[in-house]
Amino acid sequence: MHLLIKYARKVLPIFFFLNATAQLTPYEKDPQKNTTATYQEMIDYYQTLAKKYPKQSKLFTCGKTDVGKPLQLFVLSKSGEFSPEKLKKSGNAIFLINNGIHPGEPEGIDASMMLARDLLAKNALPDNEVIAIITAYNLGGMLNRGESRVNQNGPVTYGFRGNRRNLDLNRDFIKTDSKNSYSFQEIFNSWDPDVFLDNHTSDGADYQYIMTLIDTQRDKLTPILGKYMKEKFTDELYKRMATKDYKLIPYIDFPGETPESGIEAYLETPRYSTGFAALHNTIAYMPETHMWKPFQQRVESTYQLMVYLKDIIHEQGNTLLATRRKAKDYVKNQTTFPLRWKLDTTKYANIPFYGYEAEHKPSEVSGLTRLYYNRDRPFTRTIKLYDRYQASLTINKPKAYIIPQCYDKAISLLQLNHVKLMPIKQDTIVHAEVYYIKDFPTNTQPYEGHYLHHDITLEKKMMDVPFYKGDYMAFTNQESNRYLIETLEPEGVDSYFCWNFFDGILSRKEYFSPYIFEDKAAELLKKNPQLRTDLDNAIDKNPSLKNDAHGQLEWIYQHSNFFEKTYKLYPIARIL
Template sequence: MFANVIMLSTVLSVNGHLPPLMPWQGKSLQLIQNSGPLTTDFELSGGEVSPSYEDTIKFVDRLIAANPTQFASIDIGQSNAGRNIKMIVASESGQFSANMIKSNGKPTILIQAGIHSGEIDGKDAGFMLLRDIATGKRRDILTKVNILFIPILNVDGHERRSKFNRINQRGPVEMGFRTNGNNLNLNRDYTKLDTPEVMSVINVINEFKPDLYVDVHVTDGADYQYDVTYGFTPSFASESPKIAKILEDKFQPHIHKTLTDSEHVPGPLVFVMDKREFKSGLAGWIAGPRFSNGWGDLATVPTILVENHSLKPYKQRVLGTYVFLDGAIDALSIHYQTLKSAVVAEQTTPSELVLDRKYSQEPDFIKFKGIKYKKFNSALSGQTEVKYLGEAEYYENLPIFWRKEIVNKVKVPTAFYLPPAYSQIVNKLTLQGIVVEKVSDTSPVSALKRADVENFEFDKMPFEGRFRVKANFSYQDIEVKPLNGWYRVATDQARGKLATHLLHPEAPDSFFAWGDFNTIFQRTEYVENYALVPYARSMLKDNPKLALEFDKKLREDKVFESDPKARLNWLYSKTPFYDAGYLKYPVLFQYKIEQKK
């Protein structure tokens, strides 16, 4: 009793800076078990504590021991610090291999918790749900679906536990850290695949082929009434719109009703355009492929991102997650065949693909359950700040700005060709579930293009351990040539859309943008002026057209005219001695030959 009093006072002192709460007493409180077999640490603490990695693994072992005929635990990977990443497999049939799971006639849901390990609601909710299955309270669930449950993905970040990791989040008392042990954000790694944690998840998805992927987070940002917000790529911006429409029209109403019936407040996954003026509107987020749900959209893996509201109490958030998962499982069991048909239909690649979007200038309008706030001038920040008051405010027409405006759309090649030296890219493509073929035919390949970098700019600071790069390109026709020993990636395959985003250098989350081809920006052969000057003089004499081009550049570009180094470098670039790979994207594009009418 004394320990509980100390713990409660600690929670109050840590959370005393947060906005006041609206009262909540939902029906889902009945889900809590206060004693008995497999009562979780979360429940024993009154909804305030989430267990350590060590205690989590012990609970997994107890859970498996309680129902070994329907539960199994497997290690799907290992962190850089050597911690095993556990996944629980739950199946009514008691057969747990990927082949058995895929062939037992039930849909499979993959539930992932702790990708940001401070946002650990999904772990404790998932344990309660599995406990209720194991003890017979919810025998119905495994008659509907198979469950894959990763309680902690970011196992190293999970153990960087502290009461002070997230200043704007109510509980648990101690929580993990956002990034992994190498300070990388796992939910920025779905394209570049730098982390063993995300590589493990991709392996699970490719092996078990889940029908629904749920990634559980906790949001930051403004205060509002919703306790469980969630979303997916909306159909108007989706590259798999048939899947998105089913999530919108079938899953969302079902999940919303399940949450509402348990007296939770489900809401849309949105952010605030101006955190100091809520009324200015919301930002409708469209995730890129570096994120789990953006990757899922391109890979035709139906994916829902859950963002529980950080200012709601931990108990309320965990219970809301339990109810959300219950609703998602039920919706999947009902709409499984329709969703599966949509997945098959979307495993084709269009002739054009949108690579980037920006926010529209004109908003849409939605009804929104907000929280009253007042603005005040802060002597500390020297600007206007916001104080939320803990009282409901309803917006009938709140602006919402979606990323509807297309910034860049490209024609999709029929195939990409990678040189043999880039086998590390081939390995990542293969891990992504993309089919790569090694070319053994010595016949020349036609209709090839190469992307030449015209100008480029590197980020000033590293992002996710990489110096990202942006560039503009010109595209050159390449002579017919044999590509024996190269790697061919056809875009007419199930993950052709994802392959295009990874290999087209203009895509914001391409391997190029992440810096996997940065060696093309360096020249490693050099020239001495005593050799270049006589060679260039002879070259210009033998090539009058080039000589005229040089004279014109001297006349029209005074900076060039006055810069000896620039003049000689230009001349060097016109010689056959110049590095043919400098600023040349090494991946070639093949397009269909247009038939002349």
């Protein structure tokens, strides 16, 4: 049956029964259920909850954001303990919920307010699980309230996608240009969540589903955690949501004009919240409610997903904690790490798809043919789901990395993500493997404030490298190996190098004056006949060099001892 019709005919018993004195959200107060809370309404709401239920809830004021206001973390703990260290020692699982990373997608903000209230009002907190809610992440975007999403069906007004610096914060988890990201990472690494949820709204094709779901691509996780997440969490979420007429489907990303061409599972790299969580062996989900469904359906489906995820965490209990421990131990001892991935098109599943017929008609704007989805013609068809990835590039980890102290942002982020760094106690020379950056294609247009490098190719060399007192060594026998390796290996898709942390090495600092170097170049050729032979061979391979006097001088200069050895030399050494 058509999902929207089923929903309209059935009143879903989602929320706990509340008495007349219950604290209602702005969403609930609106008869049309088309209102999302403002920043001040949200803060006032949580402050009231914290005062009303001081033994089981606490509102933490965390680090600053780019708009100057701090992140707020609302923690629900049945035991009344609010220290993450003590909670984890006593066997509690941590469920971290993030809302409003894109404030124009506010369902999670309103649904989390109701969830927190309902759990407290009914004394329904689980006894082995702590729920931590980032009330809203992108506060600058939330305060920039208006109507900026033309493709979205409500609420009446809402926040803006970009933050105060006009950054998309769901691209900022590695480069960390925003204060928001730094503060988030402080929260994430302090609480070390076992399960992470980041609430969103989708854009794209039209279909019957109210919600699609991005689950951490399981091939990117350890075999231990990936299999466990799929069987005990993802599959269970699909089963339980279907019982409430909220059938799930993977995030609908397709190669053709319409979803019937098949769905390709989304690969969330470390720049995204769930990709960042994967670096820490955390099970992570990103629900995407459909932008054209009524706001009420989007809020209530988000609420229900959080309830079920909370329940599954409670049911899994010690098994969840033990599985994550095994995954961390696996990563600590792992020797080979994937850096890039490609879709495995040889593996797919046939799944039912509840869609609408895609049709074409003349555009009233241009008069040309346009695509539209006919909601009067719903259908169910079998389509292909491609949800497996293969590593397209792997790296053998070194024994350790050495990081010059001058790269303070990289060092700060490594430490923030619990990478153990050991300062070098005296100046030294280290025989190590180093990389020369051979090729680094760069985006011609800025992307989130950066000209991103990609498809890096390297030349490896062993050489003696000077390091100095205060530089850092990072051994690769750590639980944080994935964060360490995927950020420091230049070929990683979201490495620090790709995000321009080391661009100083990509330009030369010394040059020659031709009228002076002419005599020195002639001298070099006379003293080294092999150099002359190599130059002649270079000219044979590149005939244009024959009539290029400066080009020949440049070739000799680059092949002489005068040419700077630091040009394109990646500054982080690998101890093998």
